[in-house]
Amino acid sequence: MTTPLGRRRTPLLHLLPVEGAVSWVRRGEGLVGWGEADRLEVSGPGALAEAQEWWADRCARTAVVDPLRVPGSGPVVFASIAFDTEASTSVFVVPEVVVGRRGGQTWVTTTDDAVDRPVFETSGEEADTSIGQLRYADGSLDPVTWCGAVAAAVERIDAGDLAKVVLARDLLVTADHRLDPRRLLLRLASRFPDCWTFAVDGLLGATPELLLRRTGRELSARVLAGTAPRGAGAADDVLAAGLLGSAKDRAEHRYAVDSLVTALQPFCSELVAPAEPELLTLPNVRHLASDVRGTQRRSGARGAAGLLELVDAVHPTAAVCGTPTPVAARVIAELEGMDRGRYAGPVGWLDARGDGEFGIALRCAQLTGEDGGAQARLFAGCGIVAGSDPAAELAETQNKLAAFQAALED
């Protein structure tokens, strides 16, 4: 049941309990939730089609009371989809309570199982004040070996096997005390207000990239690829101009835009991608960015699970995989030496009308339950094209990893 709550001011992330938080928040608006009314874990061929059927079936069995009928009101499922949907597990969570905010209006949706506590009294649980010391360790590949993988990828590109591949690496961190997801989300959201601060089943982050939003038949996406570091003073402007003028970064960006447009085109009566990328400036890095807009064909708008079907069609774009997609996926499996899990997969939410928003799970970490929840695996990757320099790509991963590290360390 959805209940309108008018104009509340309490920040959504402040409402979250320590355990079982889900979130999708940008500039103070979006959705947060807690409790678990239902859950689906899927992998294998047709994983997303199975999830789509499960969600449609659940919605059909639910007596919906939703006077608002805006995107995100009524029944909502949060999802964190694996990078490789066949080999790894995707997680779908229906929270017992979802609080949404859109255009300044707030609402709460509860399932029948929801424990009755006034949502605006916050959970009362105190965030852990100290996590103690942090210890970092190499993930699957040490930095030198990872640079070797980048060099090998460039050789493959030079040999004409493929045009672009995105290689990622992980970094392990252990704290003295338990990591509090709510505290991490608050820090990410305050440092990265232009990103979507997400949490689903222990995968937490603030992503700048919107894979796909569906509102009725309107579709939108923010494609990112091509990155430069930030600099101090005038050097920052030089770096920005260098990124915008870089033929290598523009090529890297174009592959990502083209992959989305090609996959989305069959579903659209209209689809517009800008001819030139713009700059997206974040505190730690700058990206080339293209906002793509489309209108879904009427025959393609199939109700409850519309967005999931589209997500299945567009993922993985060349922002996280490469060009051509199947060759890049093979090169990643061969060179990266890492299980991406749900990193670089779609993350977001879907409602009963098939509207929703999915980002790409970037600038994120998987909190692990071992050691009382005091461990995390951080991820970052880079697009590799002809002319990519391994040392520069390693530095780029370090700049990207710094986003989550700052949330841990501050």
Ligand SMILES: C=C(O[C@H]1C=CC=C(C(=O)O)[C@@H]1O)C(=O)O
């Ligand atoms: C794969 C990542 O970033 C992608 C998104 C933006 C820019 C990218 C780049 O410039 O390489 C990547 O394609 C990551 O942050 O882990």
